[in-house]
Amino acid sequence: MRLLTVYTALLVSLSLSLHTQAETFTFTAIPDQDESRLQERFGKVADYLQEQLNVEVKYIPVKSYAAAVTAFRNNQVQLAWFGGLSGVQARELTEGSEAIAQGYEDQFFTSYFIAHSSTGLSKPGAFPSEIRGKTFTFGSKGSTSGRLMPEFYIREYLGQAPEDAFKRVGFSGDHSRTIALVQSGVFEVGAVNYKVWEKELASGTIDLNEVSVIWSTPQYPDYQWTIRGDVDTRWGEGFKNKVQQALINITDPDLLAAFPRQSFVATTNDDYAPIKSTAIAIGLIDE
Amino acid sequence: MSHCEPIHRPAPVASSASGLRRVSLVLALIAIICLFFADLETYSANPWNELARMGAGLIAPNFWSSQVIISAVLNTLAFALQGIALAAIAGFLLALVYRLFWVRAFCAFIRAIHELFWALIFIQLFGLSPLTGLLAIAIPYAGTLAKIYGELFEETDPEPRNNLTTTKSLSTFFYTTLPLAWKPLTQYTSYRFECAIRSSIVLGFVGLPTLGFHLETALSEGQYSDAAALLYTLLALIATIRWWLKKSLLPIYLLAAIIYLPPTAIFHWSTFTQFFTVDIIPAPLRGAEVSLLGNSAAASWGVQSAELCDWFMSLWSQQILPGICNTLILSQIALVVTGLIALLCFPLNSVLFFKPLQRYCGDGLLIIGRTIPEYLLAFIALLLVGPSMLPAIAALGIHNGAIIAHLLGRFSDDISLRDDACHGINRYFYEVLPRLYRQFLAFLLYRWEVIMRETAILGMLGIGTLGFYIDSAFEEFRFDRAMLLILCAALLNIGADFLARQLRKQLHLKTTPETL
Numbered sequence: 001m002r003l004l005t006v007y008t009a010l011l012v013s014l015s016l017s018l019h020t021q022a023e024t025f026t027f028t029a030i031p032d033q034d035e036s037r038l039q040e041r042f043g044k045v046a047d048y049l050q051e052q053l054n055v056e057v058k059y060i061p062v063k064s065y066a067a068a069v070t071a072f073r074n075n076q077v078q079l080a081w082f083g084g085l086s087g088v089q090a091r092e093l094t095e096g097s098e099a100i101a102q103g104y105e106d107q108f109f110t111s112y113f114i115a116h117s118s119t120g121l122s123k124p125g126a127f128p129s130e131i132r133g134k135t136f137t138f139g140s141k142g143s144t145s146g147r148l149m150p151e152f153y154i155r156e157y158l159g160q161a162p163e164d165a166f167k168r169v170g171f172s173g174d175h176s177r178t179i180a181l182v183q184s185g186v187f188e189v190g191a192v193n194y195k196v197w198e199k200e201l202a203s204g205t206i207d208l209n210e211v212s213v214i215w216s217t218p219q220y221p222d223y224q225w226t227i228r229g230d231v232d233t234r235w236g237e238g239f240k241n242k243v244q245q246a247l248i249n250i251t252d253p254d255l256l257a258a259f260p261r262q263s264f265v266a267t268t269n270d271d272y273a274p275i276k277s278t279a280i281a282i283g284l285i286d287e
Numbered sequence: 288m289s290h291c292e293p294i295h296r297p298a299p300v301a302s303s304a305s306g307l308r309r310v311s312l313v314l315a316l317i318a319i320i321c322l323f324f325a326d327l328e329t330y331s332a333n334p335w336n337e338l339a340r341m342g343a344g345l346i347a348p349n350f351w352s353s354q355v356i357i358s359a360v361l362n363t364l365a366f367a368l369q370g371i372a373l374a375a376i377a378g379f380l381l382a383l384v385y386r387l388f389w390v391r392a393f394c395a396f397i398r399a400i401h402e403l404f405w406a407l408i409f410i411q412l413f414g415l416s417p418l419t420g421l422l423a424i425a426i427p428y429a430g431t432l433a434k435i436y437g438e439l440f441e442e443t444d445p446e447p448r449n450n451l452t453t454t455k456s457l458s459t460f461f462y463t464t465l466p467l468a469w470k471p472l473t474q475y476t477s478y479r480f481e482c483a484i485r486s487s488i489v490l491g492f493v494g495l496p497t498l499g500f501h502l503e504t505a506l507s508e509g510q511y512s513d514a515a516a517l518l519y520t521l522l523a524l525i526a527t528i529r530w531w532l533k534k535s536l537l538p539i540y541l542l543a544a545i546i547y548l549p550p551t552a553i554f555h556w557s558t559f560t561q562f563f564t565v566d567i568i569p570a571p572l573r574g575a576e577v578s579l580l581g582n583s584a585a586a587s588w589g590v591q592s593a594e595l596c597d598w599f600m601s602l603w604s605q606q607i608l609p610g611i612c613n614t615l616i617l618s619q620i621a622l623v624v625t626g627l628i629a630l631l632c633f634p635l636n637s638v639l640f641f642k643p644l645q646r647y648c649g650d651g652l653l654i655i656g657r658t659i660p661e662y663l664l665a666f667i668a669l670l671l672v673g674p675s676m677l678p679a680i681a682a683l684g685i686h687n688g689a690i691i692a693h694l695l696g697r698f699s700d701d702i703s704l705r706d707d708a709c710h711g712i713n714r715y716f717y718e719v720l721p722r723l724y725r726q727f728l729a730f731l732l733y734r735w736e737v738i739m740r741e742t743a744i745l746g747m748l749g750i751g752t753l754g755f756y757i758d759s760a761f762e763e764f765r766f767d768r769a770m771l772l773i774l775c776a777a778l779l780n781i782g783a784d785f786l787a788r789q790l791r792k793q794l795h796l797k798t799t800p801e802t803l
Contacts, residue, residue, distance in 0.1 A: 034508050035504045035508065036504065036508065036510075060415075062415065062494050063492070063493055063494035063500070063503065064493070064494070064762065065762065066761050066762045066764070067410065067415065067493070067494050069764065070410055070411060070414070071414060071415060073558070074411075074413075074414045074553050074555065074558055075553065075555060076414040076415065076416075076553045089764055093764060135330060140762075141758070141759055141762040141763070142762045142763070168330070170673075170674050170749055171749060173507065174507075176508070177507055180509070181673075184336070184337070185330075186330045186673040187330065187673075284763060285763070285764075286570060286765075
């Protein structure tokens with residue numbers, strides 16, 4: 001009987017929650033670097049969007065790339081700042097969702113391979129095949145610049161899966177951590193998002209005597225804002241376009257510097273076809 | 288027992304000393320063999336640097352940087368309270384029918400799956416919502432409580448029951464069995480509440496807004512002053528339980544918890560049906576209904592079962608088998624390390640070895656080791672030495688070793704020695720250890736299942752146990768694989784539980800549930 005009461009209470013509160021959450025437009029972002037910075041960055045974006053869209057806008061932080069995609073799929077968030085791969089995964093899982101804006105730099109993104117000084121590797125033009133047999137760390141398991149593209153080129157140039165090519169393979173979780181782990185020598189080589197590298201270099205957390213860039217991948221499309229297909233029915237006709245315009249119109253250098261991107265430009269799902277085929281090629285998603 | 292012994296002979300305590308020795312030696316031998324296959328390297332070039340920064344953080348905790356501590360503490364408590372309350376109700380109901388085989392099997396199954404795995408599943412269904420946290424704690428805890436309650440009911444003195452004239456089983460239960468079992472039952476439940484707080488903290492690592500959420504952030508960003516503040520909060524919270532957890536206040540706490548954090552969820556039927564009818568179906572079988580409608584049904588079924596076989600075999604060889612091997616290797620080493628730490632440290636909490644003041648300090652250390660969840664300890668150790676099995680072994684050994692040492696110390700207080708008994712190391716080896724060893728092994732075998740469970744979960748931190756592959760499957764949204772891997776982890780735990788129970792029975796080892 002008590003159990004029944006608890007369940008009834010659960011169901012009632014469940015249905016109530018659906019009503020109260022109807023008005024707030026919620027978004028999230030993949031936790032690709034130090035979280036405290038994400039909070040600061042996306043707090044500002046929430047304020048900006050709220051002003052532009054005239055609805056309440058909330059940012060919720062998540063712990064992993066997968067959690068960001070799941071929140072999007074479950075309609076806990078309606079908009080998300082995804083990486084290339086997580087965006088593809090989210091749109092596969094959520095019918096009708098669309099990529100609406102990407103950073104200007106995301107049209108030609110790249111990953112850096114970085115190495116600890118003890119490896120003796122430095123920057124040549126060609127792929128550094130000497131990394132075979134070293135310890136290697138990716139970023140998050142679901143990262144485009146920290147896993148997907150690096151793994152693709154490792155397989156291409158070394159002819160082996162990373163588990164076989166390296167002495168040990170790790171997943172640091174995010175790009176800041178990848179840099180920290182290679183810098184401290186926990187891993188000899190790592191793959192990192194070039195934007196995060198440059199940002200940390202500028203902020204002085206990187207010691208170039210300990211860690212340096214040894215290769216950069218060819219270019220590929222990366223981060224983008226993806227929105228759910230059903231937002232127009234919840235916030236009115238044309239809401240999706242309003243969000244897209246608001247993002248593209250961001251000119252506040254403060255907001256842009258937090259990403260850091262020079263501006264946002266319109267994009268479509270088709271722009272990310274290469275990412276999808278790469279993910280299929282290395283077996284990260286099924287055909 | 289297979290050979291019928293006359294009842295009047297004394298219990299075979301003395302003769303089973305060889306049994307204790309044999310089990311200990313076999314466990315030690317297995318662990319030594321496992322050492323050859325374990326990855327024990329330290330990967331950090333300079334762990335001392337990081338350790339110094341951690342030490343500096345511990346000395347100068349920063350309680351002011353995050354205003355989130357209070358809400359994190361409240362969330363942590365709310366999840367734990369609601370979780371344990373629901374688990375106690377469900378566990379109690381299940382315990383009433385615990386005699387039934389399928390109820391026992393069901394309980395063994397739900398408690399064999401770790402809270403974090405339950406959370407990962409419920410996040411798919413209910414999002415990062417309070418309901419997810421509540422169920423992730425309540426379900427496995429209900430399985431554990433059902434078992435303990437059931438065993439307590441079974442072990443009550445049958446005399447009062449037999450003297451009753453009524454045959455109404457429910458009245459019999461409420462007037463004889465329940466009152467007799469009530470005290471250990473409440474004691475054990477309050478101990479599980481402490482565990483629930485730890486579980487609640489660890490759920491933060493996958494995104495629920497408890498202390499663990501902020502601890503993970505602070506630790507992985509190297510902000511050790513912030514992390515220290517959170518860690519001290521955690522320790523204070525658990526150390527003070529006995530002062531604030533009063534029976535009379537419980538209903539108020541529970542009500543407050545439900546009002547503060549109503550167990551709501553982001554819920555859509557479509558997600559639900561999608562998850563159960565598509566997502567967790569093995570990939571080769573999806574869309575089977577469609578193809579079965581075609582006229583070449585038999586042929587397509589043949590193709591599909593071949594594909595299913597391939598799917599399973601590649602999963603088996605690439606993930607399940609290495610995952611199981613690593614889980615077994617790590618847990619067997621950790622089990623023995625736990626035992627060694629326990630034997631080494633129990634004098635810290637024993638009147639036979641230390642004076643009261645020293646003992647308070649010693650037991651304080653043990654309580655700290657026991658209060659910090661293994662998962663958190665492993666996370667910290669991982670920052671220092673890199674992702675090998677070493678930090679996992681250290682974390683499991685310290686946490687479980689401290690628990691057993693604390694209990695053994697208390698147990699040793701009841702041993703009375705002669706006035707002229709020897710001191711120091713001789714007392715330890717010749718007087719105390721032989722009297723304690725049986726109890727020690729009972730505790731250790733009891734922790735076996737717990738260690739196995741935690742070993743699997745530590746994979747989520749990057750060590751190659753089953754948790755690593757489960758985490759990857761969730762990251763790749765391959766829930767079919769995740770479910771199969773979780774099932775494997777569950778079966779492994781059930782196996783360890785079964786084996787430990789058989790050994791305990793064979794060696795006549797007894798543990799009272801209220802001590803563990």
